[in-house]
Amino acid sequence: DAKTTQPNSMESNEEEPVHLPCNHSTISGTDYIHWYRQLPSQGPEYVIHGLTSNVNNRMASLAIAEDRKSSTLILHRATLRDAAVYYCIPQASSYKLIFGSGTRLLVRP
Amino acid sequence: DAMVIQNPRYQVTQFGKPVTLSCSQTLNHNVMYWYQQKSSQAPKLLFHYYDKDFNNEADTPDNFQSRRPNTSFCFLDIRSPGLGDAAMYLCAVSSEGNQPQHFGDGTRLSIL
Numbered sequence: 001d002a003k004t005t006q007p008n009s010m011e012s013n014e015e016e017p018v019h020l021p022c023n024h025s026t027i028s029g030t031d032y033i034h035w036y037r038q039l040p041s042q043g044p045e046y047v048i049h050g051l052t053s054n055v056n057n058r059m060a061s062l063a064i065a066e067d068r069k070s071s072t073l074i075l076h077r078a079t080l081r082d083a084a085v086y087y088c089i090p091q092a093s094s095y096k097l098i099f100g101s102g103t104r105l106l107v108r109p
Numbered sequence: 110d111a112m113v114i115q116n117p118r119y120q121v122t123q124f125g126k127p128v129t130l131s132c133s134q135t136l137n138h139n140v141m142y143w144y145q146q147k148s149s150q151a152p153k154l155l156f157h158y159y160d161k162d163f164n165n166e167a168d169t170p171d172n173f174q175s176r177r178p179n180t181s182f183c184f185l186d187i188r189s190p191g192l193g194d195a196a197m198y199l200c201a202v203s204s205e206g207n208q209p210q211h212f213g214d215g216t217r218l219s220i221l
Contacts, residue, residue: 044199044210
């Protein structure tokens with residue numbers, strides 16, 4: 001299973017973009033990169049996933065490095081509701097999500 | 110509307126007294142998962158069902174069991190809860206193993 005390294009915490013101002021980095025240098029060629037977030041007192045919530053190309057959805061964008069050893073989750077305009085712990089999870093074709101310690105995002109009004 | 114429903118949100122039980130947590134889904138997905146999340150830690154997979162096939166994680170204690178009587182429901186049974194089993198228990202579902210998982214809001218279990 002690929003190991004991940006994420007900052008323990010990051011801060012952002014409301015309405016500003018946020019770039020959340022993740023290093024996954026041991027990722028295998030077939031592992032998708034998933035991002036989940038967990039708001040206080042809630043279960044984790046799927047955000048986005050990708051394999052090689054950059055991905056966009058209504059919640060965020062995912063930029064994947066060409067060598068796939070790192071990725072960045074981009075929130076284009078942070079809101080107070082985006083304050084959460086963000087988990088970057090390389091996932092093989094197996095069923096298992098292995099959560100690391102994640103990044104706690106604080107959003108200042 | 111909630112797609113993965115866990116009841117109750119809070120459960121208190123006594124040391125050693127069996128407890129059952131429940132999970133239901135409206136998505137009709139094949140795979141159902143149970144995770145344990147202790148305070149200030151990340152969720153950890155206990156086991157999952159693919160349809161009726163049960164898959165236990167190697168380090169899940171024998172004290173934890175699960176049942177899936179039909180597609181919609183899955184139960185987590187803790188036979189003899191210890192103080193170390195106090196945690197948030199999260200249920201999740203996915204259509205297939207490598208698809209995004211949808212989580213419920215969890216049941217927080219306290220042990221007296």
